[in-house]
Amino acid sequence: MTALRRRKVVTMADRATMPRNGSSSVLWKAFDVLETFSQHKRVLTLSEVARLSGLPKSTVHRVLGMLLEVGAVEQQEGGFRIGLRMLSVASCSPEGLLRDAAMPHLLDLHKAVGRTIHLAVLQGTDVLYLEKLHARNSQSSPTDIGIRLPAHCTGVGKALLAHAPADTLDDLCSRPLPALTPRSLRVPAVLRRHLDRIRSTDVAFDHDEASVGLSCVARPILVGGRAVASISIGFHSDEQVDPALIGVLGRTTTAVARSLTARRDYHQYPSTPI
Template sequence: MDEDMGVAVRTVAEAGPGTGETLAPSVLWKAFRVLGVFSHSRRVLTLAQIVRRSGLPKSTAHRVLAMLVEVGAVEQHSDGYRMGLRMFSLGALPPEVALRDAALVHLEELHRVTGQTLHLAILREGDAVYLEKLRGRRYDRSPALVGGRLPARCTAIGKAMLAFSTERTLAELSTAPPAPRTARSLTSMVALRRQLAAVRVDGYAVDREEAVDGLACVAVPVLVAGRAVAAVSIAFAAAAGSGTVLVDPLRRTAAAIFRSITASSAAHLIPAGG
């Protein structure tokens, strides 16, 4: 039995009967509920804040935190709790990190040229999941956060990937459509499919105030063997124009990312969206 599993088993045993924590899976779910309350804007939290945001009883939260501290997933300091270095090292293992590392130098060059807000994302379960964001020097109203999600159908970066995803992925979108984010958000699958067909022809996707009022985006997929493993986008003020002048720089960046990820074999590790 490895050390982490031993800690989990001891925690369950110590909980005792009648606590609702008689199974290891129950403790695991509670641990993820605790870890899930931390974010970029909430890096250090007190016990009271963790209890309030996780919805767990104070005694349960305290017990789970003790387990997480023991395995290094959380660190305790005088002002509260924060993510531990153990989580940082584990976070570097997923193949998406290899993709982000391969893409970053090309994103930074595009950011230097345009000065606009840039995104790198992958497609998961109908959402665009953001791996990187470089903020614009003058304008940044993008709601995207690194590690965060937005409905793919409401974003240019999501539509750039959906256009080159599987029919199964598109069918799943119609079963659970998200609430519209703005008055311009796409709610019709017929309209979405029409847009995706245009993306396949044009090679780029756009959204104009579909995710945030006043914000527009242009995006290009990173294609490997005809499938989108990721996409890159540029966000800008909708009043600034159509953004078509940004398409060629995006295409060059996507092509450079493709060369980098194929050279590093990252493309073979990351499932194509869907």
């Protein structure tokens, strides 16, 4: 079977300028509705979905009806929620395979270091979090499973950007870099130099760049020279990172890469665009 050509990930900004005609319009609106739900607001009323999506109530009512029929959303007391069918569909993705292969090693790492652990992949110029294991008494952070953040503002994202295709970096550096904190990297030339250093060591740091007071060290999971994901260990910004953390993190990313390669269904993974 001929491989599909890799396509650029469509961002929210891109979607706002794309034509929406006929059946494609219905599909866009369905995703507009689905994306109103979040980890912080898992149950929404029809009025809330309309307000958050910017769609008319009549349109939202029609789209929700379609999504209810196929099980993409479910109705419960107090409103609507994402349906379990969406979890079943998502589990079939290559990222589901990656998470399954990584989980035993993430749990071992979490037990060994007792700190917050993240597993993430690159999606366009954003980083998407697939897993988060919390440390006890960890402070609030902007990360959670399914959350996307600008990759250059995070340790996991920079570890992946250092191995990203040239067109991804060119796209990112062709416009002003968004910032999450005053310490986020904002100048494209500075980011490129930063990524050059990371590429030579395969160790990336985030110092107050995604959230003030929080830092992390991250390393990529390399399979066949390709960074398929990355793992980070979090720590408070007033702490000095223990070099031993970098070593145990490296052993974990190597173990995950070996587990992925050993999977019988792994051959499907490398050709899939992240």
